[in-house]
Amino acid sequence: MKIAKRILKFIIIVIGILLISIVIMVFIEVQNTKYLKVKKNAFANNDSYLITNVNIIPMTQDTILVDKMVYIKDGIIQKIADRIEIKGIEILNAKNKYLTPGLIDMHVHVWDRYELGLYLSNGVTAIRNLWGMPMHLRIKEDVNNDEIISPLFFTTGPKLTGPEFIGDDNLQLTNPNEAREKVVSYKKRGYDFIKTYYGLTEDIFDTVIEQAAISNIDIVAHPSQKVSYSYHFNQQVKSIEHAEEIIQQPLNYRLDTLKLNEVINSFEKSKHSAFSPTLTGYNNIYQMLIDDEILESEKLQFMNPLIKKTDSKAQFERWDNTKLKDSTIVKTIKKQHDFHLKIVKKLHEVGTPIICGTDAGIGVTIPGFSIHQELAFYKEAGLSNYEVLRTATVNASKTHSIMNNMGTIEVGKVANLIVTDNNPLLNLSALQNPTTVFIKGRKLNRDSLDNFEEKARNRKNLIASAVRYLENLIFEK
Template sequence: MKKWLKRVGILLLGLTILMVVAISVILILDKKNTSYLKIGKTTDSYVIKNVNVVPMTRDTVLYKQDILVEKGLISKIAPNLVTDSMVQIDGSGKYLVPGLADLHVHVWDDYELGLYLAKGVTTVRNMWGMPFHLRMKKRVVNNEIFAPLFFTASPKITGPEDHGIDKKQVADANEGRGLVGKYKEQGYDYIKTYAGLPKDIFDAIKEEAIRQDISIAAHPSFEVPYSYHFSRPIKTIEHTEDVIQQALKFKNDSVLLTKTIESYVQGKMGHTPTLTVFHKISEIMEKETDLFKEPTLGYINPAFLEVGSQDDFNRWTSTKSYDSLVEERIMNQHKQHLKIVKQMNDAGVILVAGTDSGISYAIPGFGIHEELGYYVEAGLTNYEALRTATVNPSKIYLSLSNTGTLEVGKMANMVLTNENPLIHLKTLANPEKVFIKGYLLDADKLLQFKEKAYKRNNYLATLVRMGEGLWLQ
């Protein structure tokens, strides 16, 4: 018997070693395949000559300006700067805009970091944190790879009755407090609260977050009134759909909506609409299997495309099969989202653009341009829409105060376009050049980032990272 147990033990040890080796090889190969993102010999000091500047400090264009960038920061903006000794970049006839921020994304791999940059996104806020995101953040902060400024929320904290492997169920207030301290110590930038948090646990989490000096990004909890979320240290409330579902209880109550919007303004609370991901429901039901022919689906992480995206597809196509009115209801709700976003903007709510890219069929990098397009469809001007992805995030987070506008002293996160985005907003989707922390990414580099991300083969590496996250959350 002892001899048999010893053999079983040796066998299990051998299998464990083989598994560890296999996982290591998978991750090493994946890292090698994204080595094109490494920051090599480049410069973060130069002058951009004769460029039209869209500063986003107000609705205007400063024509034919020179911008001096030194060590990644904007040091001068003026016509005809004398900088003979500097590297010069010709901006004649082009428009320079602050880099875009997408403040609600789900990042699955390094390829997506390059893809965001290729579409002019220079800041992302990852909203479902896992250990690999902390390692990713470290490499970005240490300037090891080209990537947007990268911030990550913690794992999704919810209550004991809100089941799902993607969520961290919390049994009681003490556990909630402990998780806040744990996630702050591990290096997460925000606490992500979720839909099933009861008041006693939520109270404990908020109190501990204030003590730990870490803010909360709240997916509204259905266990408390919507108005509960207008309190410290919550800084943003996610999803316009939850204004309808949680605050209004699906009722067309204009008085309650006005009161909710006033609470946003009074609390200086940010709101992240994520209209893009909700509209994907309509696209699923409208296109059905034709959706799979869309070439842009090749930019979605292959593991998530098979698991998460497919689940979304199955859910809504099956719902349509027995509920003939669901497609109309979803489209009507989308139209209601547009009206709410317009009303929020007019009232002075701090709208921060977020897409939920990386979830369902919302595509990293591409999503922000859909999102801004919906804001314009809602009735915002191009300037107002662009503020949601530039200036407004810097009003919410001190860590972004050095971004969002083109001014002396600000970080040189910028997008160079062929047309004036205040007139042609869609020009931002195809940048001529992108600057991140002052580093120049030309058209060839941006194209490489897109090509490398397209139909990438990192299925197993993604599953390994996701498995680690679910295990250790």
């Protein structure tokens, strides 16, 4: 009896120490990301500026407005003109530089707040997170309350799947009533969108669509293989994700151009959904196959340590083992990637809005940096530089009504802007390492943006990330 009590006491002590350690680790991470905290009242009008002598790429049309002034007040663009006389305001002389709307990544997976700085350092001023968890509601609240410096933050709820088990990280719905309750709950709790995923059966999918319309909440669809691909062409579904899903589902894993044309025709007729190709996420399979040292590469230093230790490693080992069994897999993956470029080109030609999404945050797809590779792929697919820029600005902003206040440089739009030394309409690489980023009118210079990158490099927050993920598994099931 005494031995049992001693063991129980020991277990309680160990659990207590473990809980205290976890609290300490989470507290340390909060302290380490204080560089993102908004310093209110640090100086007056820190979201009001006058930008002078700048060449504007408004994205309302394929043009450049040469040598203009832009007046920003309280984070909103107030006036654009040749001359603006305003006293008592900080001036940014952008002579010979270019002003572009901030970029929008429409398909990301956020794991910690360090990543918010990585997006900003790459000119990404709005993100759509498509793997919702409780921690994302806290980030959204802090962003909306102007507590932290961050891209504008939008998030789906947890991924909705059907009755069959797909993974611990997915919400397994077993009947339509349960689906209805989840849609109502996610809207009430503050999630911006519903994400549908693998395994949704027709009756459950119907209920999700019906309740989403009633609750006035948009759906983002990772296609379900339990319904036809055309089933996703519904006015409540605002975007369909992943080029590879076209090949895996309606094309039945064949690079069939004739069958692809049928899918393209369906998109053209639907007029409802935008398309987010996430070419970078898929191409990174190819990168893992040709680079045996990719997990130790410089860029992986910016990946969340929990994801790097679990998902990045697991994906690399999966494809490395596949290569050992099948030496043709490298050519197969590359050939499919090239076919994805054809999909993007054909969808663009029939007027389907292409919206830039990278699948950043999982595998080896790095938050922030990945958008430049994604845009380069659209260029390779045959889009002009202006058309490429539209995917990450105006096209993205038109996808959801709650994002309509960004994406172009016009009076009344939120001042999410990037300043570059060179003209991105001539060379898309000009978007990399912007000299200045404005987020809701707040000016971030290159030194601040470089600091965001340095803070995120090799960060030590594995335990804190695991705690947040555990929270999701406990409270969202």
